[in-house]
Amino acid sequence: MARTWLPPVEYVATLPKATAYACLYFTDTAGRPFQLRSVYGSGAWQWPGGNMDPGETPWQTAVRECREETGILFEGEPRLLAAHFLAPCGEDWPANHIGFIFDGGTLDDEQIAGVVLDPEEHTEYRVLTLAEWERIMSPRNFHRLAHIDRARREGAAVYLETGAFA
Structure with missing residues (x-):
């Protein structure tokens, strides 16, 4: 059979x-995670990042979104902490959603301040x-945060599945 x-x-x-998103995971000098409160939906806590624009790589997205959302111009190298898969959520989000979480490193007190x-996003x-x-x-x-924090501390990327995106 041909x-x-x-x-x-x-x-x-x-x-x-x-669809895909990318973000940067930062901690302060004491190793505590830095997060932003979203204005969308339930006001979830999240890292600087967002959905990829056409023609962007995940890394370009993470750096652009970080600058837009926090004013931080990240100039480090890409170091992947996790790949994250979320299944479709019916009509609310009818496509798989795939995330790339990169290590943003440590922010000192001056950078955080x-x-x-x-304000349209956080x-x-x-x-x-x-x-x-x-x-x-x-x-x-929190499960996602704990796994990302562990990946950062242990130096080994993780793969996460957290159910439907909504």
Whole structure:
């Protein structure tokens, strides 16, 4: 039986759709995670980052979004901490969502004090211990934070699946 290969354009149309995000994970000099409170949805805590624009790589997205959301011009090298997969969420988000979390390194007190938030995206920022973050974050989002923090400390990237994106 001979195989018939589809032209690339037709084949790609048969594949699952996905969107992608990228962000930078920072801690302060005491190793406490730095996060931003989103104005969207439930006001979840998140890292500087966002959805990829057409033509961008994940790394370019993380650096651009960090600058736009915090004023921090990150000039470090890309070091991946995690790949993150979220399944489609019906009509609310009908595509897979794939994330790339990069190590942003350490922010000193002056850099943290100089953060300028985009008020259309975030209402505040905080630097807290993991125990403090656990008390104010949803279990699902804290699970992701704890794995990213561990990946940073241990120097080994992780793969996460956290269910549907919404």
